[in-house]
Amino acid sequence: MKTKKSNKLYKKSIELMPGGVNSPVRAFKAVGGNPIFISKAKGSKIYDVDGNKYIDYVLSWGPLILGHAYPSVVKALKKAIEKGTSYGAPTKLEVELAELVKKAFPSIEKLRMVNSGTEATMSAIRVARGFTKRSKVVKFEGCYHGHVDGLLVSAGSGGATFGIPDSLGVPTSYVSETIVLPFNDTEIFKNTIKEHWKDIACVILEPVVGNMGCILPKEEFLKALREETEKYEIVLIFDEVMTGFRVSFGGAQSYYGITPDLTCLGKVIGGGLPVGAYGGKKEIMKMVAPEGGVYQAGTLSGNPLAMTAGIETLKILKKTSTYKKLEEIMSNLEEGLKDASKKAGVKVKFYRAGTMFCTYFTDTEVIDAKTAKTSDTEKFKKFFWGMLDKGIYIAPSQFEAGFISLSHSKRDIEKTIVAAYKTFKEL
Numbered sequence: 001m002k003t004k005k006s007n008k009l010y011k012k013s014i015e016l017m018p019g020g021v022n023s024p025v026r027a028f029k030a031v032g033g034n035p036i037f038i039s040k041a042k043g044s045k046i047y048d049v050d051g052n053k054y055i056d057y058v059l060s061w062g063p064l065i066l067g068h069a070y071p072s073v074v075k076a077l078k079k080a081i082e083k084g085t086s087y088g089a090p091t092k093l094e095v096e097l098a099e100l101v102k103k104a105f106p107s108i109e110k111l112r113m114v115n116s117g118t119e120a121t122m123s124a125i126r127v128a129r130g131f132t133k134r135s136k137v138v139k140f141e142g143c144y145h146g147h148v149d150g151l152l153v154s155a156g157s158g159g160a161t162f163g164i165p166d167s168l169g170v171p172t173s174y175v176s177e178t179i180v181l182p183f184n185d186t187e188i189f190k191n192t193i194k195e196h197w198k199d200i201a202c203v204i205l206e207p208v209v210g211n212m213g214c215i216l217p218k219e220e221f222l223k224a225l226r227e228e229t230e231k232y233e234i235v236l237i238f239d240e241v242m243t244g245f246r247v248s249f250g251g252a253q254s255y256y257g258i259t260p261d262l263t264c265l266g267k268v269i270g271g272g273l274p275v276g277a278y279g280g281k282k283e284i285m286k287m288v289a290p291e292g293g294v295y296q297a298g299t300l301s302g303n304p305l306a307m308t309a310g311i312e313t314l315k316i317l318k319k320t321s322t323y324k325k326l327e328e329i330m331s332n333l334e335e336g337l338k339d340a341s342k343k344a345g346v347k348v349k350f351y352r353a354g355t356m357f358c359t360y361f362t363d364t365e366v367i368d369a370k371t372a373k374t375s376d377t378e379k380f381k382k383f384f385w386g387m388l389d390k391g392i393y394i395a396p397s398q399f400e401a402g403f404i405s406l407s408h409s410k411r412d413i414e415k416t417i418v419a420a421y422k423t424f425k426e427l
């Protein structure tokens, strides 16, 4: 694998940007070595500046569910760009995307577009606090909700990767408003609510946790969250920034049949451009300015290019044949990877929800942050580099989910399974 040009760029970038990157996990710290610099991508493939080609299972960390530079998305974007890139005024495109999102997520009666997942969760929490006139937030260990101050406690993703429990620069007074509980533990949750409900504005979670790999919720756990929050008039927020359109067309809430009060979206709904959204019950969303007293705004929110990419993406996802095909691709990969690890004699636990997945190097059932950490990260490191060397690009951290796209061909999956078998053998 040639890395000369990537290394040269890295040398420069590290002088210009912290860690040489604009988002921490990109720096490959969890796997050691230097990051590769990408020059282009098409379909299921990503290409680096040294001319190496990889089958991509990162897909920009989830958004590109159709694959890179999907023809109809590119075509629509080319047309849109001629009409100007931003107006700061309402457009038909925003109405169209909002309608598409609402159709997929019936729990969303009204929504607001923002520019990132972080903005969505930050705003949803503000609305929940404004609505309930309470201040505390319940979150779960290992769930990542973007880099919102009060949520950077036991926050998975970059946090889990670096083993940093918190971030510097977050006042302890903010964090004191956050209650962190173990994921999937119904009893602890119930007891906590019973004791503190008077102060609790909202409960926020990733209904399938994608920021410490891929952890499935126990159904009784989700049910208890819904029942208890309803009983004590606490706002239940599903952060479906990753799971939305990934676990199923209607996200985890549709798959598990649980209706949250508010939902946060991002990633897929922007079709690869920067978008987030939050929405839910009308009575709660009417708190948002200018209808209500909770202020939230954005210069580029509802950006016409981002809306266009989102619309084109959701239009294709709306067809039932799309999810049938995605399911076929994903189950082929699942079977192949499980098989390869078994044949190679490597103990792994494999989990997946719709089109997101994770392979943990452990024989402990992974149900929360504690059990996720039983994974052998040294083995993962070797696995990562072995795969990269064989032309397979997976997330450079054990605690990230993998993704497939509509553009992943049978041949891509076959190649990946062969590479995985060889790499497992090398461990």
Ligand SMILES: *Cc1c(COP(=O)(O)O)cnc(C)c1O
Pocket (backbone or CB within 6 Å): 115, 116, 117, 118, 119, 121, 144, 145, 146, 147, 206, 210, 211, 239, 240, 241, 242, 243, 266, 267, 276
């Ligand atoms: C990615 C992610 C976010 C943050 O979204 P950004 O667009 O990176 O700000 C929030 N919540 C979840 C569940 C995510 O996966």
